[in-house]
Amino acid sequence: MKLKDARKLLIENKALDECISVRPHAWKDHPERKFTSLELVRLLRGPGILKDNHYTTAQPNSFLWICKDDDSRKTEIAIILEKNKSGHIIVIIHAFREVNDENSDR
Amino acid sequence: MKTVTVNHFRYQSVFGEKTFSAVTLSIPDNLNSRKIRSQEDLEGQDYSIFVSELKRMERELALDFFSKSYRPILNGEKTISVLELRGIQDILDVNRSEFGKLLGLHKGSVTNLFKGKAMKSTLCILIMERLGMELGRPGSARNMLKGGKPHGRVPEASRVINETRYAPDDEAA
Numbered sequence: 001m002k003l004k005d006a007r008k009l010l011i012e013n014k015a016l017d018e019c020i021s022v023r024p025h026a027w028k029d030h031p032e033r034k035f036t037s038l039e040l041v042r043l044l045r046g047p048g049i050l051k052d053n054h055y056t057t058a059q060p061n062s063f064l065w066i067c068k069d070d071d072s073r074k075t076e077i078a079i080i081l082e083k084n085k086s087g088h089i090i091v092i093i094h095a096f097r098e099v100n101d102e103n104s105d106r
Numbered sequence: 107m108k109t110v111t112v113n114h115f116r117y118q119s120v121f122g123e124k125t126f127s128a129v130t131l132s133i134p135d136n137l138n139s140r141k142i143r144s145q146e147d148l149e150g151q152d153y154s155i156f157v158s159e160l161k162r163m164e165r166e167l168a169l170d171f172f173s174k175s176y177r178p179i180l181n182g183e184k185t186i187s188v189l190e191l192r193g194i195q196d197i198l199d200v201n202r203s204e205f206g207k208l209l210g211l212h213k214g215s216v217t218n219l220f221k222g223k224a225m226k227s228t229l230c231i232l233i234m235e236r237l238g239m240e241l242g243r244p245g246s247a248r249n250m251l252k253g254g255k256p257h258g259r260v261p262e263a264s265r266v267i268n269e270t271r272y273a274p275d276d277e278a279a
Contacts, residue, residue: 017156017157017158017161018156018157018158020156020157021131021132021154021155021156021157022154022155022160023152023153023155024153024154024155036119036120036192036193036196037119037155037160037164037196038157038161038164038196038197039192039196041157041160042196042199042201070201070202070217070220071217071220082107082132083107084107084108084109084132085108089107089132091107091132091154092154093152093154
């Protein structure tokens with residue numbers, strides 16, 4: 001999927017609860033980043049920019065939602081757009097933000 | 107991508123941990139949904155949880171937190187931790203400045219609260235009231251910010267909240 005189509009789908013679907021799902025990895029596996037599941041959803045629904053995910057470790061066909069959290073820290077949320085019976089679903093697969101006491105990789 | 111319903115799904119949030127029944131999850135097409143009966147079958151798999159289900163589980167855990175903590179906070183025996191504050195913000199579905207508006211605080215004061223600054227007991231009570239309001243009537247925090255009327259009540263949550271609010275002190279203890 002191209003970025004332009006992904007942007008369109010994201011705008012159409014991000015307000016709907018049934019069109020977003022979150023992988024537990026996104027908030028569980030890096031506790032130092034202190035994400036919560038609903039915080040990720042709130043950040044995705046807020047202002048931000050969607051870009052192609054160019055990280056070497058990125059999942060194919062994933063995109064990056066770049067936004068700022070409540071403490072104005074740059075936050076990157078990796079998403080994929082999956083198709084199911086009823087349409088497209090936005091899946092939050094990974095999330096990153098810089099933390100002072102963190103030395104972890106993306 | 108397909109959906110599967112899992113019974114006995116263990117979910118943990120800042121308010122605690124609980125097992126939930128009939129949780130709808132999204133799984134990759136290559137997984138056999140018939141073989142997935144419990145959470146253990148999903149170990150190591152790329153499953154995801156729908157937001158509607160996340161909200162349901164978070165609200166239930168928040169209601170348990172409200173029932174347990176309202177009286178101790180009212181009596182000044184307990185305060186709200188930073189983690190719990192973050193959980194309450196998630197339930198209210200507001201950003202920091204909106205959270206401040208709900209409490210009548212400046213954004214900077216709210217930031218201080220999230221950094222761990224001590225809270226007055228009156229502020230703790232107000233935060234719990236806002237949480238109770240949102241749990242009893244979902245969307246009411248956002249409606250309050252817009253100056254509109256709240257949505258319909260959630261009977262079960264409203265019952266628990268009223269029982270917690272008006273329980274005699276000795277019974278709540």
